[in-house]
Amino acid sequence: MDKKSNRYKAMLFTFISLYLIVIIFPFIWVFLTSFKPTQEIFGEGAFRLISENPTIENYANVLQNGILQSMWNSFVVAGITSIYVVMVATLAAYAITRFKFRGKNLLLGIILAVSMFPQMIIVGPIYNLFMNLNLTNSYFVVLPYSTITLPVAVFILVTHFNKIPIALEEAATIDGATSMQILSKIVFRLAAPGIFTTAIIVFITAWNEFLLTVTLNTNKAYHTVPVAISFLRTQFTILWGDVTAATVIVTIPTLIIVLLFQKQIVSGLTSGAVKE
């Protein structure tokens, strides 16, 4: 029995390790390549694990190319998007879970539909709108980001608000609390973890957005990370050294967020998707 369970454990361990290796391998390989000088990336030395003459030249190149500016842009747009989308979604989700009103199902239906239809649909009209209002090449791109983030945010928050027992609010009303006090002292405080989870999911989604920025912000000064990265590919010759160094740099913020907030991210991802 003991032997069998040991073998079983070993098998599990092997599977999990294999899985982890497959997931991590591309990152490791890219990381190793980023320190290779150009002549080692091409030709004979291309498949050598460790560089013979490690260099940070690739990083210097990429930093000169304004990768930090694009990271700052990403940070700004993702930050602004998180703040306003979470505020709007919190209010909406609270009203949806606490009040009866006409057209509630219609509203939920529309939000669900918006989360399903292809993002490509809004790009044409939004492009024309931004051209007419002279808003291209600016941080105003965060406004149409609401299409991809607001529905998700509302759904996560509705799930969280539903978990907060309404009895607490009723008790507070009996004790004479005004509705504003109930909101600020009870509901938002109890919902804080849920709101935070939502903010992180929205932040990551906005950080990764590509289509709207690539069409609306053609000026390099307003490129976000995904767009800046995509332009490394469309050059005539692809400098893999630069590409890998840029990949390593832009992955760091994502890595930090994932490591710090993995529990919240998983709860955010599943609260919309898993029927409880």
Added chain:
Amino acid sequence: MKRMGFKESLFILPAIIIIAIFSLWPILKVINYSVFDYQLNDQQKSKLSLDEKFNVDLFNENADYVIMFIDMNRFSFPEDTQGKVDEVINNVYEFKEILSGKSGFIELSGDLKGQVRTNYNKLIEDVDFFINNFDFPDRENLKLVMEDTKKCFVQSNFIGLAGYGTALKDKRMHDALWHTVVFTIISVALELILGLGLAIIMNKAMKGQGVVRAVSLIPWAIPTTVAALMWSYLYDGSNGIVANILQKLHIISDSRNLLLSGGGAMASAILADVWKTTPYMALLILAGFQTIPGAVYESAKVDGSGVFNTFFKITLPLLKPSILVALLMRTLDAFRVFDLIYVLTGGGPGGSTETMSIYAYKTMFQQTNFGYGSVIVLLMVVCVAIIATFYIKILGANAMERD
């Protein structure tokens, strides 16, 4: 639950306004675009116009030349047509009179429409009479001027459902739909099978769940374009490690062909997508596992149910709702795939990985044909609606209710 008063309705107002402006208005606009031959870089088609338009500037520019060429060549025409020559010249002056004070593109409606039409037809008819019947020194020049003049009338670019008709017969559209379907079905099927397997293993493994979870989140969390670029390096024909390994394993005959052959490029895109989203799928299914109470398994054990029996009769049915929701989300995501293919293959080689999103994007922003691009996007919406209805039918109405 309380009824909503005025004050409470302010809570949902911001959300409604934002959705209306940035989600619903664009959709209506796209429907509007799709019934016009709307092309940004074509001066005659760059506006949505239901009515005919007349280009006054272009007319005035050419009218003087018409007068000049007819007048200068009047002695090349026979005696009995001299009256007609004066008539043409007077007609042009009259025409210019009608249009005086106007410039640019004017919309033709009411009286003006009739006047312009009559004068215009008469002008064309008379000048063509001279061009066709007589030989004169400036004949070729006059021909050119008339060609230009005929462009003054801008037809309405309203085409109704013709764009949809074109799309149904468009070979490139069929190919794009086929590529999208192939990409979606294969990648989602692989992700489901691998994700389910992984979720079972993760659920069993007691130690190290935190590490496994963190690692699983990374591919999902990095921008798709970054993942695509990373994989395009790994797939690179001469320097890519994955292409090299595949060649050594004799899965492909020549590593240089991986991204240069249609099948290879599609397989590469699918593999990259599977790498990026299988962990996410596994996490979603794992969360479903964790909602199944342990007591269910215990009673199954007491009743003498075997491992396989338990899995197929208990675990899977209880997992079904979470699997279906995850599948729906993944299917829609895969169907809308854009970033990954845009960066990895750009739709190539030779359009063999061009999905509907890519085709729509290229039509709108490379050919600046917003009309036809909108048609493609709306056909995507139809497909998305079919997919969603299909899943919701299986899911049953209850499972979709989130509150």
